[in-house]
Amino acid sequence: MQIEMRGINKSxxxxxxxxxxxxxxxxxxxxxxxxxxxxxKSTLMKILTGVYTKDAGQVIVxxxxxxxxxxxxxxxxxxxxxxxxxxxxxxxxxxxxMFLGKEIRNRFGICDKKAMRAEVKKIxxxxxxxxxxxxxxxxxxxxxxxxxxxxxxxxxxxxxxIMDEPTAAxxxxxxxxxxxxxxxxxxxxxxxxxxxxxxxxxxxxCDRITVLRDGAYIDTKRIADTDMNDVVKMMIGRExxxxxxxxxxxxxxxxLKVENLTCPGVFKNVSFExxxxxxxxxxxxxxxxxxxxxxxxxxxxxxxxxxxxxxxKEIQNHSPxxxxxxGLGFITEDRKTEGLMLEESIRKNxxxxxxxRISRHGVINKKEEQDLVKKGIEELHIKCFGxxxxxxxxxxxxxxxxxxxxxxxxxxxxxxLDEPTxxxxxxxxxxxxxxxNDLAAKGVAVIMVSSELPEVLGMADRIMVVREGLxxxxxxxxxxxxxxxxxxxxxxxxxx
Amino acid sequence: MNKQKTINKIQDMGALIALVLLVIVIGVISPEFRxxxxxxxxxxxxxxxxxxxxxxxxxxxxxxxxxSVGSVLALSTALCAGLIxxxxxxxxxxxxxxxxxxxxxxxxxxxxxxxxxxxxxxxLVTMTVYRGLTMIYMDGKPISNLGDSFTLKVVGKGxxxxxxxxxxxxxxxxxxxxxxxxxxxxxxxxxxxGSNAQAARLAGVNIQRTKMAVYAISGAMAALSGLILLxxxxxxxxxxxxxxxxxxxxxxxxxxxxxxxxxxxxxGTFVGVLIIAVLNNGLNILGVSSYYQDVVKGIVIxxxxxxxxxx
Numbered sequence: 001m002q003i004e005m006r007g008i009n010k011s012x013x014x015x016x017x018x019x020x021x022x023x024x025x026x027x028x029x030x031x032x033x034x035x036x037x038x039x040x041k042s043t044l045m046k047i048l049t050g051v052y053t054k055d056a057g058q059v060i061v062x063x064x065x066x067x068x069x070x071x072x073x074x075x076x077x078x079x080x081x082x083x084x085x086x087x088x089x090x091x092x093x094x095x096x097x098m099f100l101g102k103e104i105r106n107r108f109g110i111c112d113k114k115a116m117r118a119e120v121k122k123i124x125x126x127x128x129x130x131x132x133x134x135x136x137x138x139x140x141x142x143x144x145x146x147x148x149x150x151x152x153x154x155x156x157x158x159x160x161x162i163m164d165e166p167t168a169a170x171x172x173x174x175x176x177x178x179x180x181x182x183x184x185x186x187x188x189x190x191x192x193x194x195x196x197x198x199x200x201x202x203x204x205x206c207d208r209i210t211v212l213r214d215g216a217y218i219d220t221k222r223i224a225d226t227d228m229n230d231v232v233k234m235m236i237g238r239e240x241x242x243x244x245x246x247x248x249x250x251x252x253x254x255x256l257k258v259e260n261l262t263c264p265g266v267f268k269n270v271s272f273e274x275x276x277x278x279x280x281x282x283x284x285x286x287x288x289x290x291x292x293x294x295x296x297x298x299x300x301x302x303x304x305x306x307x308x309x310x311x312x313k314e315i316q317n318h319s320p321x322x323x324x325x326x327g328l329g330f331i332t333e334d335r336k337t338e339g340l341m342l343e344e345s346i347r348k349n350x351x352x353x354x355x356x357r358i359s360r361h362g363v364i365n366k367k368e369e370q371d372l373v374k375k376g377i378e379e380l381h382i383k384c385f386g387x388x389x390x391x392x393x394x395x396x397x398x399x400x401x402x403x404x405x406x407x408x409x410x411x412x413x414x415x416x417l418d419e420p421t422x423x424x425x426x427x428x429x430x431x432x433x434x435x436x437n438d439l440a441a442k443g444v445a446v447i448m449v450s451s452e453l454p455e456v457l458g459m460a461d462r463i464m465v466v467r468e469g470l471x472x473x474x475x476x477x478x479x480x481x482x483x484x485x486x487x488x489x490x491x492x493x494x495x496x
Numbered sequence: 497m498n499k500q501k502t503i504n505k506i507q508d509m510g511a512l513i514a515l516v517l518l519v520i521v522i523g524v525i526s527p528e529f530r531x532x533x534x535x536x537x538x539x540x541x542x543x544x545x546x547x548x549x550x551x552x553x554x555x556x557x558x559x560x561x562x563x564s565v566g567s568v569l570a571l572s573t574a575l576c577a578g579l580i581x582x583x584x585x586x587x588x589x590x591x592x593x594x595x596x597x598x599x600x601x602x603x604x605x606x607x608x609x610x611x612x613x614x615x616x617x618x619x620l621v622t623m624t625v626y627r628g629l630t631m632i633y634m635d636g637k638p639i640s641n642l643g644d645s646f647t648l649k650v651v652g653k654g655x656x657x658x659x660x661x662x663x664x665x666x667x668x669x670x671x672x673x674x675x676x677x678x679x680x681x682x683x684x685x686x687x688x689x690g691s692n693a694q695a696a697r698l699a700g701v702n703i704q705r706t707k708m709a710v711y712a713i714s715g716a717m718a719a720l721s722g723l724i725l726l727x728x729x730x731x732x733x734x735x736x737x738x739x740x741x742x743x744x745x746x747x748x749x750x751x752x753x754x755x756x757x758x759x760x761x762x763x764g765t766f767v768g769v770l771i772i773a774v775l776n777n778g779l780n781i782l783g784v785s786s787y788y789q790d791v792v793k794g795i796v797i798x799x800x801x802x803x804x805x806x807x
Contacts, residue, residue: 338698343758
């Protein structure tokens with residue numbers, strides 16, 4: 001199947017996400033779609049598969065202009081999108097998941113388990129994976145779940161499979177299995193659109209690369225004709241130096257010291273320290289336990305043992321409330337579910353973490369609240385109509401700034417940032433980096449968890465790498481590069 | 497923004513417009529309805545449901561529900577009557593009833609938080625158990641030998657400048673709730689808990705304490721409501737307050753509070769309470785049979801909730 005997308009435009013509420021985007025997918029090729037977060041890769045693919053409707057442009061499949069109204073229609077045509085967040089019902093079995101909504105029924109209208117199981121087995125054998133159709137989805141590893149998604153695509157006889165960050169949660173060996181499967185699919189004439197941030201993988205696996213930037217098509221190159229630096233330049237459009245504002249802060253004494261933090265089955269013997277005025281980057285693959293470690297430090301995980309001290313004094317963080325009182329702040333990974341009350345105003349969101357500051361004897365001082373919120377909106381350049389603007393209607397970057405405003409006025413001694421720029425456009429990203437630098441300059445110890453290696457490399461003074469719940473190493477600025485981090489994150493050793 | 501505000505305001509007014517329309521329609525049909533005396537008695541009747549509905553609003557704002565209010569009312573009233581009949585000073589017995597009601601509500605709150613039960617199930621349990629305890633304590637029979645204490649009578653039957661004491665209580669508690677929910681940090685925590693519990697928790701809100709507090713408040717309101725009933729009836733009945741949770745929940749829903757929590761206003765509940773009271777009172781005066789009354793009430797609630805969904 002050959003797909004051409006031309007001149008695609010798409011905006012959400014006045015915010016142009018795609019501006020003249022497009023690409024050309026050939027029969028039986030593995031085509032990498034690259035670009036920074038917010039470059040429009042996923043949006044482009046969602047338009048192809050009918051999740052979104054385009055504002056302008058053409059989608060041509062095998063010479064025919066098409067416009068799928070929904071993913072089901074695209075699927076019928078043979079185009080399947082495997083999303084990063086897998087579409088899995090954990091309490092059901094493999095077979096039930098694969099046949100969800102398209103169960104084989106016998107002539108009495110009753111599900112024919114036997115036939116479905118046989119079909120599942122046939123497809124899984126074809127993929128060369130050993131999973132029983134009767135296993136519960138929750139018993140499978142993330143890699144195996146990914147295989148089930150691919151099996152689902154094969155079941156509907158997909159000619160094009162779109163994969164969004166398929167290896168983000170996979171171990172090295174699972175990734176290798178996935179690559180074998182992808183290669184064998186290509187031999188059978190299936191085309192793959194491969195969305196990933198991982199350069200090494202793309203250069204190992206793909207035939208061609210298309211780069212998008214700020215919603216626009218930049219270029220398509222054959223892998224043989226390009227190299228990583230070239231691709232990065234296309235993705236960013238300028239030198240990397242500018243993206244991360246420099247910081248000239250004298251690093252002070254140890255602020256937070258974590259010793260032997262353990263949560264059985266999640267992470268073990270985590271020890272590290274952060275200094276005042278320092279930004280400690282935390283790297284690792286998805287599911288490595290980074291977020292869980294941070295949640296534990298902030299008192300939001302049960303059954304945690306170990307010692308946490310702040311400026312030499314041991315503290316107990318058994319609840320977020322306690323951690324806050326001890327002088328910690330936490331900007332969570334998912335602002336929509338953990339960071340914001342989406343249906344509430346900017347005012348109520350910012351003041352929630354500052355209620356003690358703006359009240360006397362439990363009664364809120366309206367003026368102090370207004371002043372605080374106005375200060376936040378001004379200092380962090382939150383683009384909004386005013387304090388009563390509902391958080392739901394803000395762009396990702398401005399939502400994130402609201403979350404920052406909520407925390408920085410609590411005057412934290414240690415601020416933990418979990419994926420602080422996820423889903424934030426490039427301009428707002430830089431503003432957030434400035435905010436982080438300002439905090440460090442004020443002597444706040446900053447811990448920054450991020451999956452974006454360039455961001456960690458650009459912002460952190462030191463980088464801690466976590467793999468499968470263990471701290472694999474802490475790299476100084478001099479030692480740190482993409483390669484070293486990936487080696488540690490995937491289980492290798494640096495001195496080999 | 498301003499446009500949106502105006503739209504919100506009009507939608508907020510929906511329940512109020514419905515109330516005014518109901519009053520006009522019933523008032524036009526029935527001369528008996530549109531008398532000062534009837535309005536005062538209507539308000540007095542509404543205070544029983546009103547106090548319960550205020551407590552219920554706080555619970556529902558956190559994303560919970562309290563089915564136990566009718567049983568809390570019955571049990572605290574029964575104990576109060578029993579204590580008075582056994583010679584305890586009336587004032588002390590009434591205060592104790594409030595404390596007991598608070599405690600009974602708190603137990604529901606503990607089941608919801610520490611016991612991690614769904615609010616619906618937790619309060620279904622306490623509703624059943626408290627009703628059973630009431631029956632056991634009263635042996636299924638009313639307690640009526642309460643003497644004729646002034647304190648007891650004044651709560652339900654007294655007037656202050658021609659305004660019934662229950663109505664004054666109703667309005668005072670309304671203002672108190674408005675203050676607590678709108679102006680205090682506790683109120684902010686109640687809304688935050690219902691709006692996004694996880695985000696609130698991570699912002700340092702003690703979710704469990706907030707939830708326990710609203711169930712305790714709901715229990716206290718049920719007990720206070722029970723004292724008014726005790727005063728008016730002059731006796732405690734084992735089946736007192738049966739089904740009161742439904743009118744209270746209906747009032748909250750009519751007032752536009754989201755059953756998922758996080759959104760709603762106490763004055764909406766105030767209007768909702770009045771709508772229920774006008775319906776009860778008006779349909780009675782119009783001589784509509786009680787079977788039809790329930791159907792009409794149901795339909796009014798349905799219309800109100802459907803129009804609310806457009807938000």
